[in-house]
Amino acid sequence: MSTDIDRQWTSRIRHNVVDKLPPDKLLPDTQPAYVASWIYVFGVTTIAALGVVILTGIILALDGPQWWHSSSLGHFVNSMHLWSVEIFFFAMVVHLWGKFSMAAWRGGRSLTWVTGAVTFMASILAGFTGYVSQTNFDSQWIATQAKDGINSTGGGAFFNVLNLGQMLMWHIVLLPLAAVVLTALHVIMVRVKGVVPPFEDATTEVSA
Amino acid sequence: MTKKAFRPDVDAPEYKGAYVPYDIIKEGAIAVLVVFILTAALALVFSSPDEKAITIKTWSNADAVDFAQTAGDELAGTSAVAGYGAPYNSNGTSQHWGFLSPEKWVGVHIPINTSQDFVIDPLSAQPAQPALTAALNQWKSASSTVQTAWADAFNKAEPNLTFVNNRVIIPTKAAGPIPVLLNYETQMARSGALDQALVTQNGFYTTNYTKPLLFLSDGTYFAGLANKQHLLGSQWGMMNETGQYPGQAWLWLYTFWYQVKPWSTSASGDFLVWGTMMILTALMVLVPFIPGLRSIPRKIKIYRIIWREHYTQ
Amino acid sequence: MAQGWGLGALINLDHYGHYIQWHVIQISVGNLIVMVLMVATFVAALLAPFPGRRNRKGAK
Numbered sequence: 318m319s320t321d322i323d324r325q326w327t328s329r330i331r332h333n334v335v336d337k338l339p340p341d342k343l344l345p346d347t348q349p350a351y352v353a354s355w356i357y358v359f360g361v362t363t364i365a366a367l368g369v370v371i372l373t374g375i376i377l378a379l380d381g382p383q384w385w386h387s388s389s390l391g392h393f394v395n396s397m398h399l400w401s402v403e404i405f406f407f408a409m410v411v412h413l414w415g416k417f418s419m420a421a422w423r424g425g426r427s428l429t430w431v432t433g434a435v436t437f438m439a440s441i442l443a444g445f446t447g448y449v450s451q452t453n454f455d456s457q458w459i460a461t462q463a464k465d466g467i468n469s470t471g472g473g474a475f476f477n478v479l480n481l482g483q484m485l486m487w488h489i490v491l492l493p494l495a496a497v498v499l500t501a502l503h504v505i506m507v508r509v510k511g512v513v514p515p516f517e518d519a520t521t522e523v524s525a
Numbered sequence: 526m527t528k529k530a531f532r533p534d535v536d537a538p539e540y541k542g543a544y545v546p547y548d549i550i551k552e553g554a555i556a557v558l559v560v561f562i563l564t565a566a567l568a569l570v571f572s573s574p575d576e577k578a579i580t581i582k583t584w585s586n587a588d589a590v591d592f593a594q595t596a597g598d599e600l601a602g603t604s605a606v607a608g609y610g611a612p613y614n615s616n617g618t619s620q621h622w623g624f625l626s627p628e629k630w631v632g633v634h635i636p637i638n639t640s641q642d643f644v645i646d647p648l649s650a651q652p653a654q655p656a657l658t659a660a661l662n663q664w665k666s667a668s669s670t671v672q673t674a675w676a677d678a679f680n681k682a683e684p685n686l687t688f689v690n691n692r693v694i695i696p697t698k699a700a701g702p703i704p705v706l707l708n709y710e711t712q713m714a715r716s717g718a719l720d721q722a723l724v725t726q727n728g729f730y731t732t733n734y735t736k737p738l739l740f741l742s743d744g745t746y747f748a749g750l751a752n753k754q755h756l757l758g759s760q761w762g763m764m765n766e767t768g769q770y771p772g773q774a775w776l777w778l779y780t781f782w783y784q785v786k787p788w789s790t791s792a793s794g795d796f797l798v799w800g801t802m803m804i805l806t807a808l809m810v811l812v813p814f815i816p817g818l819r820s821i822p823r824k825i826k827i828y829r830i831i832w833r834e835h836y837t838q
Numbered sequence: 839m840a841q842g843w844g845l846g847a848l849i850n851l852d853h854y855g856h857y858i859q860w861h862v863i864q865i866s867v868g869n870l871i872v873m874v875l876m877v878a879t880f881v882a883a884l885l886a887p888f889p890g891r892r893n894r895k896g897a898k
Contacts, residue, residue, distance in 0.1 A: 348547035349540055351835035355883040358556070365556035369564050386575060395575075396568035396847075399770075403567075403872065404560055406775050411880050418827035422813035424537025434810040441775060448773065454576035455767050458751050460734075461742040462758060469620040469795035471627030474612035474634030479739065482732025514540040515832040516533060516823060572847030755857055761864045769851040771868035784862045830884045 343508050351515050359412035360507075366405035367500060371493060373398040382485055383452055402444055409437060421513045429506040436499040443492035449478055450485045460484075534819045542835075576754075576767045579747065581723070581737060585714035588746045589688040595744040596710045597683060597695075599639040600703060601676030604743040606639050613637040613739070620796035628796070635735060643740050647722035648709055657709045660702035667701065675701035758783050778805070 322328055376394045377385060385391035413433070422430040449460045460478045467473040477483055531538075585592035598604035602616070610617025612634040619629035649661060664672065678699035687694045693711050695704045713719045723737040741747045748757065756762035763780035766772030782788040782798040791797055812818050822828060829836065856867040865873075 344549055345547060346549075347544040350543040350545050351540070351832050352545075352547075353834045353888045354831045355886050355888055356831055356880075358552075359883070361553055361556045362560060365553070365560040366564075368557055369560055373564075392572065392575065393568055396571070396573035397564050399573040400567035400571070401560070401564045403771060404564060407872065407876055407879075410775070410876055411883065414880050415831070415883070417812070418822050418825070419831060420534060420819065420822040420828070422819070423533075423535060426537075427813035430813050431810055434812075438806060438810075441773075444773060444775075451575075453578050454750070455574065457578055457738060457741065458747070458756050461738050461747070462756075462763065466795045466799055468612060469628055469793070470799050471611075471631040473628075474631045477635060477733075477735060479735040480733045485732070514537050515835050516828055517538040570848045571851055574852060753854060755855060755864075755866065760857075764869055765855070765866050766868065767852075769853060769855040769866070769868050771872045772866070774869045774872050777869075777873075784864075827884065834888075 338505065338509055342511075343505075345508075349512065349514065352512055356411075356415040356418075357512075359408045359415060362408040363405060363412055364500065364504070366401050366408055367496065369401035370398065370405055371497075373401060374489065374493070378489060382450060386452070398447075402447070405440070406444070409440065413437065419513055420516070423513050424510065426506070426510050426513055429503060429510065432499055432503040432506065436496060436503055439492060439495045439499055443488065443496055446484045446488035446492060450481065450488045452481070534816075534823055535813075542838075571770070574767045574770050579741070579750065580717070581714045581720045581740065582717040584741065584744060584746050585711060585719075588744075589693070589711055589715070590686055591744050591746045592714055593688065593693045593707050593711050594683055594686055595740070596644060596714070597679050597686070597703060597707050598743065599643040599740065600645075600706065600710075601679055602640055603676065603680055604639055606637060606739045606743050609637075618792070620793035622793060622796055622800060625800075626796075637736070637739060639739075639743075642736055643723070644706060644710055647713065647719055648706060650722055651709065651713065651718075654709075656705060660705035660709075663702040664706065671701070675699070675703050679703045759789075778802070 323332075373394050377391070377398060380388075380391065385395040416430070416433070445459075445463070449456045449463070463478045464473055467476060467478060476487075581592075595604065599607060602608070606613060608617045610619045611628045611632055614637055615633055619626050621629065645661065645664065648657060651657060667675070678697050678701075679695065682695050682697035682700065685696050688711075691712075693704065693708045695707070697704075710719070713722070720737060723740065724731045724734060751757055751762065752760075754762075754767045755765050756767070758780070761777075761780045761784065763783075764772050764774050764776045779798065779802055782801055783794065788794050788797050788801070808815065808818065851868070858865050858867065858870060
């Protein structure tokens with residue numbers, strides 16, 4: 318009987334997912350006509366930069382954390398890693414200003430805003446752990462400076478910025494995972510709800 | 526279906542207008558290509574900074590006096606790390622705001638005894654030499670009162686410490702074995718052996734540089750190098766990078782608080798800055814739920830420019 | 839500097855930086871350029887005409 322099948326966990330989850338995010342919402346081929354501004358390109362630019370950050374990070378990982386000091390190819394890949402991070406934050410901040418200007422949390426989109434803001438914070442931490450994993454003067458100095466701030470919160474006891482192994486693990490495993498998962502959630506929410514419609518001065522009522 | 530008041534900063538009007546073709550995959554592909562090319566171009570043109578790490582060896586050879594003074598402070602228990610408090614030891618006053626002091630609540634988790642870890646243990650691991658062994662025995666068998674008296678004598682003479690003919694000279698006779706110990710410590714440092722001793726205390730492998738970094742941070746040589754690169758906290762250094770490269774510019778607000786009172790002058794400055802930033806971060810994350818804050822975009826009207834085509838129709 | 843691939847910088851940024859000081863504010867020229875570009879990009883994105891959307895009738 319179909320009712321037995323419908324009650325299965327698998328069926329329920331599939332129905333829920335397909336209801337909330339049918340293929341034409343996940344990969345749309347049209348969009349509302351009001352989406353007509355360059356400000357809309359900075360979200361996808363941020364994701365593209367994240368892709369380049371991860372790609373160059375993977376190449377740096379192949380030969381280990383000190384390769385880039387001794388190989389000019391390694392140094393070049395490190396430079397790409399740095400500049401893609403600069404582009405990533407650059408695009409993310411412009412994206413943030415744009416979405417704030419549109420009050421893009423309206424119409425049940427507040428969690429989209431929240432995941433975006435949390436992704437920003439996770440990215441700052443990811444960037445920071447990268448800076449202290451460089452194994453050069455910069456990382457030595459940043460680590461000894463940052464310890465005071467983190468220690469003052471009590472967090473330094475568990476998140477020891479002077480411990481290279483710990484910082485490198487956070488940088489190449491835990492925080493990239495967090496950034497990618499948060500970004501995925503953020504994008505899925507955008508696809509589920511669609512981009513926020515413009516303010517309409519005339520609207521006074523909403524159906525609930 | 527019930528009707529309730531429309532809240533313009535919370536609710537969105539239903540869109541009943543036109544839809545236009547949109548190729549999301551093509552858009553993504555173009556974005557990746559553009560960012561990749563731009564990244565490669567920036568990397569080719571500007572490269573990236575890589576100032577070599579400094580070692581205890583380079584420090585003690587570049588500035589033996591600063592090294593010997595710092596090592597003496599570590600031994601005497603008068604260095605910044607020796608009096609840091611949690612999470613390294615219980616010698617300092619923890620940062621706090623009122624009764625809030627998470628640093629103190631968490632307590633000592635990464636125990637550092639500067640005298641033992643930075644001086645006595647590394648020297649004890651050296652091959653036996655009569656003068657060194659005698660000095661170590663004299664230190665170890667002395668009562669803490671006697672050690673403190675030696676340390677006080679050292680601290681008084683410390684500003685006049687000199688390094689002549691490869692010898693540390695401390696103009697005092699009341700510092701017990703400290704001059705001998707500091708001479709061996711300085712020789713050990715200048716040979717590079719102290720770098721090894723500080724990281725191998727955990728065994729063969731290590732990925733943890735807590736001890737040598739804390740030792741480095743107590744000297745003035747390290748901060749002097751950072752000062753030239755404008756990396757000090759008082760120079761907005763948190764957002765700066767070595768050389769002329771842009772740095773972590775996104776930390777501008779975090780480093781800003783360190784420049785203004787009361788954050789810049791408080792003994793608990795770090796804790797106050799973190800507290801301030803946590804509150805501001807929470808405000809940013811929760812904008813959609815905060816009346817007033819969430820009305821700003823509707824009032825500043827930048828959206829009128831973004832959606833100008835929509836509004837002209 | 840590492841050898842082998844000839845991928846050195848065309849513009850060397852490894853000299854001591856330049857800093858701008860204005861009251862309590864102190865900022866490196868590198869960071870200032872990035873921030874000015876950010877604001878300029880935001881303003882340009884708002885004002886630049888978006889191509890290919892005018893007069894197109896709805897597809898739905």
